Amino acid sequence: MAISEAEAVIMDVLWREAPRTAEDILAEVGPAQNWQEGTVKSLLNRLLRKKAVHAERDGRRYLYAPLLTREQYVQQESKGLLDRLFGGRVAPLVAHFSEQRKLSKKDIAELRKLLKELDDEQP
Amino acid sequence: MAISEAEAVIMDVLWREAPRTAEDILAEVGPAQNWQEGTVKSLLNRLLRKKAVHAERDGRRYLYAPLLTREQYVQQESKGLLDRLFGGRVAPLVAHFSEQRKLSKKDIAELRKLLKELDDEQP
DNA sequence: TAATGATGTTTACATGCGTAAATGCTCGCG
């Protein structure tokens, strides 16, 4: 089962720092997201069921930590999109953003650097 | 309201060629997707409600054509992912695929070409 | 010890999605 968008918000908090209590998570995510305590608890439980996080008892509360890594998640998500929209190839995706003028100077510079590194890697 | 994945399959058919009848669409998509007639009709109706396609009567049947363009759709989808996963910036995304060794020779060549074109464009 | 507060667990409910069956409408044929 896939991680939903709301669930991913919780994961994000845990990826930034873990383990964390539900209270911590609520504090960090509640205001921005306008979520109540119950909402966060529910999401945590669904993530537990999906084996995406692990909970360890710590006295009266639980400490939650991610099981699914951010890398894994990003991998799944971006591969899905890439396959669906760009035939699984990266260049067309970048071309798309390029056409939309969505490449910043910084992006371009970094891309250039990246390509150079690839050059050096396998001469 | 967003276009769902199943709906996007229908859009894909219409983007390839339009206008088309429901029958055409079923013929093209049914076998691969294992969808019945009713399924395609439902999806078409949801797309109508979402104003993503337009239907024009043609005798006893309808001809369906996309209103939402593929460009618009790709734009929405990829921007969503980019924002959620890579802080809205393209370079980190490419770096991600690079780390995963998901850049083909061809990708690299095309990226290089793309960057060169950007160079020439604004000297 | 009984009430209170802190936590977690269960249940709920509206909405959207995937999938399709049931129903409705209309045109041409017998």
Place this chain on the structure above:
DNA sequence: CGCGAGCATTTACGCATGTAAACATCATTA
């Protein structure tokens, strides 16, 4: 003219999601 074939529209149903209220549990304190 009434009927069936061909389409479209409505309704259905189970499951995921977003959001949260209700309920359960247990330690602490009055």
